[in-house]
Amino acid sequence: GAGVSQTPSNKVTEKGKYVELRCDPISGHTALYWYRQSLGQGPEFLIYFQGTGAADDSGLPNDRFFAVRPEGSVSTLKIQRTERGDSAVYLCASSFSPGTHEQFFGPGTRLTVL
């Protein structure tokens, strides 16, 4: 499809485990964003990539969270030593350029930490 895709759609893990969440942005979009959405809340910014580099990672809650985008397209959000409080929907969005405020969102990955 032509939209942003995210895999897996659901991930259940145990406390303390490591997880990776993947995002495929819209082809040609140079800017990629990760947000986290807790139940009943709006999405909260985590990190933004322009090309391969993280231009703004101020939203990452702590050093257990890390994201990469090695070739400027697909991005992976990595969470180490997961905690129950990490349970949320992780949304990825992309835009044609950072100056374009119109961000297109994927369906999200629902992470459940038991």
Add this chain to the structure above:
Amino acid sequence: GQQLNQSPQSMFIQEGEDVSMNCTSSSIFNTWLWYKQDPGEGPVLLIALYKAGELTSNGRLTAQFGITRKDSFLNISASIPSDVGIYFCAGHNTGTASKLTFGTGTRLQVTL
């Protein structure tokens, strides 16, 4: 992190009625956007506003960028069942590297 205040939190309306919701912030934004989110999906952009005082329409949707730059309003006219969902406002400032700050959401339910 910061979340913008949206009201009402939820609303039940009858098909054909008009709907109004608003979003307020303690700080100024240069751009306001409105998104709709369906269950199990990501937010979908409805309207973008770039100038204080701007009034923009998209079909049955009309949104306004408040003069103070601290608020925005969304109106839906003649609601239909497919309008059901959660509506989020989002603000953006040029100095924050494209980060969007979202509101808490307004859940809309439409009854026949």
